[in-house]
Amino acid sequence: MLILIADDENLVRLGLKKIIKDTALADVEILEARNGREMLTTCRSMPPDLAFVDIKMPLLDGLSAIEAAKEFCPDTVWVMLTGFSEFKFAQSAISLGVKDYLLKPLEPDKIRQLLLEVQSTMQQRHIDSNHLFELQVSHLFNSPETTRESGFFDLPSGQLYTAVHFYENAVSGQDDSASLYKTALPRLRQWLSSWRTLEDHFALFCLQSGLLCLIARSSSVQAKRIFSHLSKPDTARSFHNTCILYCQSSQGIQDLFEQSAFVQDHLSLALYLEKVVPHAIEELRLLKQRQNAFSFSQTLDKIVQAYIDKDEIRYQKYLERLRNMEGGKELYTEFSSPIVENLSRTLALDHCPADYADFCRLLQLQSENMYQSGVIIQPDIIEQVKNYIEINYAHDVSIISLGETFCLAPTYLSKIFHEKVGTKLIDYVMEVRIKNARRLMTENPNILIKNVALLVGYYSTRHFKDIFFKQTGMLPSEFQKKLKKSPDPLT
DSSP: OEEEOOOOOHHHHHHHHHHHHHHHHHHHHHEEEEEEEHHHHHHHHHHHHEEEESSSSSOOOHHHHHHHHHOOTOEEEEEEEEEEEHHHHHHHHHHTTTTEEESSSHHHHHHHHHHHHHHHHHHHHHHHHHHHHHHHHHHHHHHHHHHHHTTOOOOOSOOOOOEEEEOOSSSSSSSSTTHIIIIEEEEEEEEHHHHHHHHOEEEEEEOSSSSSSEEOOOOHHHHHHHHHHHSHHHHHHTTTTEEEEEESSSSSHHHHHHHHHHHHHTHHHHHOOOOOEEEEOOOOOHHSSSTHHHHHHHHHHHHOOOOTTHHHHHHHHHHEEEETTTTTHHHHHHHHHHHHHHHHHHOOOSSSSOOOOOOHHHHHGGGGGGGHHHHOTTTTHHHHHHHHHHHHSSSSHHHHHHHHHHHHHHHHHHHHHHHHHOHHHHHHHHHHHHHHHHHHHHTTTOOOOOHHHHHHOOSSHHHHHHHHHHSSSSSSHHHHHHHHOOOOOOO
């Protein structure tokens, strides 16, 4: 919390500083100003969260200084200090939106209470701001290209943005394959909560693929803290079977999105050809430059997918490609440990082959186990998921939440839902929510749009309007107007 004390009396400033320090608030910085002009100069360069301002100051009085400062300090909480108890001053202070009006000599208990109230207000404001940030970012990363290009959800440049991707390399969503979402995810949320300052914003959400993504808008120091923590051996163990990749940008969220897309497209490089955690985008780019490295890692990934899908023809096709790939022997020799470790999760390799020829022979033998692989999914599991969404659409029905509810890894749930329903899970949730939004407006044509948004699970009215337009081709307000002419405006 940044606090400004503007008073021409040195003893008053010293006394107020002592009271603030004795209150023992976390992360407090105190600035001082001896007159109204100094106060304005300070406010322009460093807008305070809370300002104690004396009414009677030289060069510029406190009320005039606050009136001028409000232009570039819209969120500052103002508190007036005076030795004069005339009501007219209080009236003027109230008209400027001043929170409180304190008489000298100052009462320490009242100031401490005020400080705690302001801190609580700021924390709630930050929670609301972070929630909006999470909505904006998750929507941007899961939106069609046209929406991203519009810049509608773009966030400002000049700040450091960091993206951390978590990919759980697992066959399915049962047994310990959901460890990322059952064990590591709650711990990650706890870490972020303990680290967060009022300057940091974190968004933790799932991409449409099921990949867990953390977007942070924070200082470089805070970003280094995150990477350092993720790199610790005990932390790495908590992210069992998880590949962690990151990228950064100070050019705005759009630039970060483009880097993130590169990371996702080249995930196989990190899975099979990297030995450290976390992986940086620069390391992936260097790996890609190596002859056939990307083709090699992609082929391994396709072999794994063919094994999971029980597609023997496709499996043999990519295995043959692997056998004949130029540079494959050299890449396997250098990266045999991460290759075998990751393949063992799917193909159940019982040992690390000594050379490339043995490796290819072992993959050939594994094809015999293909029809015993994977997890038997209950025939009605997807119907259960759909019914759950139909009932709980107004609540958290993200891929993460659904994975936790049905004990399926989000990556796997996303895949099988798309296969069986023919639409992406996130799009299905949107359809259900908009269907119910239309129903609510049809049943009550005068209902407020913001209330409709809340009732169907959108905390941002702007976000709801965008989704409604995407689904129906018209804004909610247009839909309401047409209801007066037709019982079903979309027909």
